[in-house]
Amino acid sequence: MQFDLCVIGGGATGAGSALDAQLRGLRTLLVDAGDFASGTSSASTKLVHGGVRYLEQAVKTFDLAEYRMVQGALHERASMLRNAPHLAHVAEFLVPVYSWFQATYFQIGLKIYDLLAGKKNLFPSKILSREETLKRLPGLKGAGLYGAVAYADGQFDDARYAMALVRSFQEAGGKALNYCRVESFVRAGGKSISGVQLHDAIGRNKWTIQTKIVVNATGPFSDKIRQLASPNASPRLRPSKGAHLLFPEELFPGEDALLVPETEDKRVIFAVPWQGRLLVGTTEAEATPETKMAVSRDEAEYMLRQLNPYLSQPLRVEQSVSGFAGLRPLVAAGDNKHSTKELIRDHEVEVDEQSGLISILGGKWTTHRLMAEDTVNAVQRALGQAVTESQTKRHPLDGAAGYVPQLPDAMVKQYGLAIETAKHLASKFGANATRVLELIRGDADMRLPVVDGFAQTIEDVLARRLGLQLYDWRASILAAPVVGELLCREFGWSETEKSEQVARYVEKIRGFLRGLGLSEA
Numbered sequence: 001m002q003f004d005l006c007v008i009g010g011g012a013t014g015a016g017s018a019l020d021a022q023l024r025g026l027r028t029l030l031v032d033a034g035d036f037a038s039g040t041s042s043a044s045t046k047l048v049h050g051g052v053r054y055l056e057q058a059v060k061t062f063d064l065a066e067y068r069m070v071q072g073a074l075h076e077r078a079s080m081l082r083n084a085p086h087l088a089h090v091a092e093f094l095v096p097v098y099s100w101f102q103a104t105y106f107q108i109g110l111k112i113y114d115l116l117a118g119k120k121n122l123f124p125s126k127i128l129s130r131e132e133t134l135k136r137l138p139g140l141k142g143a144g145l146y147g148a149v150a151y152a153d154g155q156f157d158d159a160r161y162a163m164a165l166v167r168s169f170q171e172a173g174g175k176a177l178n179y180c181r182v183e184s185f186v187r188a189g190g191k192s193i194s195g196v197q198l199h200d201a202i203g204r205n206k207w208t209i210q211t212k213i214v215v216n217a218t219g220p221f222s223d224k225i226r227q228l229a230s231p232n233a234s235p236r237l238r239p240s241k242g243a244h245l246l247f248p249e250e251l252f253p254g255e256d257a258l259l260v261p262e263t264e265d266k267r268v269i270f271a272v273p274w275q276g277r278l279l280v281g282t283t284e285a286e287a288t289p290e291t292k293m294a295v296s297r298d299e300a301e302y303m304l305r306q307l308n309p310y311l312s313q314p315l316r317v318e319q320s321v322s323g324f325a326g327l328r329p330l331v332a333a334g335d336n337k338h339s340t341k342e343l344i345r346d347h348e349v350e351v352d353e354q355s356g357l358i359s360i361l362g363g364k365w366t367t368h369r370l371m372a373e374d375t376v377n378a379v380q381r382a383l384g385q386a387v388t389e390s391q392t393k394r395h396p397l398d399g400a401a402g403y404v405p406q407l408p409d410a411m412v413k414q415y416g417l418a419i420e421t422a423k424h425l426a427s428k429f430g431a432n433a434t435r436v437l438e439l440i441r442g443d444a445d446m447r448l449p450v451v452d453g454f455a456q457t458i459e460d461v462l463a464r465r466l467g468l469q470l471y472d473w474r475a476s477i478l479a480a481p482v483v484g485e486l487l488c489r490e491f492g493w494s495e496t497e498k499s500e501q502v503a504r505y506v507e508k509i510r511g512f513l514r515g516l517g518l519s520e521a
């Protein structure tokens, strides 16, 4: 089959680019070497934001490019929230302050943040009294507290958002394949790329696909694909690793998020309520695409060292229920003198003149739509077409059409579900939640993988479709045989294959627990 475009990488950037291209009428194929969103796109802090730290950095260094990046991201924030209201919502962040001076300093900074968002601002930042702050975050240490500055940003379910992009792309007529790695390129007349050679890890087949253009959206792996196209291409990426830990939410109750405004390495750390847990993160350390993506004991202790001075009851690593780590696909600043935390989270579209490969480098989850728009503009130019308008600014994603915040209550009435179950389903599937329930009504036994498509392994289901792996590592070990059984029936695995899959998954999670020095009990 001949495609106009093949997008390599099914994370935020690739799935977003594939959707944009397909909606502009380009016949598009999206491939990922693993599961969709199995890379950085399911390992973010899950904030839809401009980035208050980047704004502070921009102001302090008079960096116009960084300032514009924050502004662009704040505008994108509005699109992301609007296009999938079941997966992204407004959250309030509290920055604790200890003097009038500190309160004024952060208030001015956050007013600039409000101004940059312009009409797209969610609601204005404000100073909270000490009493109000402690009422909203009762676990905060009260000694010396002046109050807090509260501001609004977005929060989202990153893995499910990526799935919604992929499913919307499919609905628009695109073809999506996971577990298909691009291993090499086909060259027309030895010059520009005219196709890709794929290795399908599930069927163990190799295929060649003809395509007019290839987009490299492989995030932290972008240099590998760039060098596959042009072996002499010099590296552009400076990946950095970031880790997170999750705790039971009752250890730091409240509906608002806490921002620790300055860490020992001059960054910020968040403690955010997230799907019944407290999500703490993140770290920043130079890394390579080969770096192991597991949270180390040192990283866990670093995060708690930053957070605990603000809490009345310090958290301990032993209380954590899970964690995750990812690689930021940062673009190098040229001189390599900057540390990764100083690098701008901006993006760049690179067109390789010789091979024709279009690489979309850098960026953030929040700006994935804008990155996709810029990429597809470059694709249309490369195809010799007029650049047409992107359709994604107002394109409700899979599950968004017909979704209303009252959906869980309606599901409780109609299906007799517990409200917690209804809320969980609505937050994962949006308006499709009722379709899930109809399927279960038909055959309660084995609908999990069928409903969600794409899922091939136990981790695909537990980490990125249901989120149980983030909720509780130990619970996901217990759930593994059940999911293994469902997938076994779906794919016709033998008993040996099923046992191997369960053992592999359980060993991976045990490795995560061991990495933090935690027991399985």
Ligand SMILES: Cc1cc2nc3c(=O)[nH]c(=O)nc-3n(C[C@H](O)[C@H](O)[C@H](O)COP(=O)(O)OP(=O)(O)OC[C@H]3O[C@@H](n4cnc5c(N)ncnc54)[C@H](O)[C@@H]3O)c2cc1C
Binding pocket: 008, 009, 010, 011, 012, 013, 014, 031, 032, 033, 034, 035, 036, 037, 038, 039, 040, 041, 042, 043, 044, 045, 046, 047, 048, 049, 180, 181, 182, 183, 217, 218, 219, 220, 221, 240, 241, 242, 243, 282, 283, 325, 326, 327, 328, 329, 362, 363, 364, 365, 366, 367
């Ligand atoms: C710790 C951390 C916290 C973050 N927090 C936030 C946040 O709160 N908000 C925000 O906006 N951004 C955040 N980000 C940034 C954001 O997560 C990333 O910018 C974004 O997810 C990158 O997506 P991507 O699609 O470019 O890369 P990825 O998600 O890594 O996707 C690349 C994909 O390419 C595939 N691939 C690689 N090689 C091949 C091949 N040969 N063939 C086929 N497929 C291949 C991989 O399997 C992978 O799925 C954070 C990043 C990190 C690391």
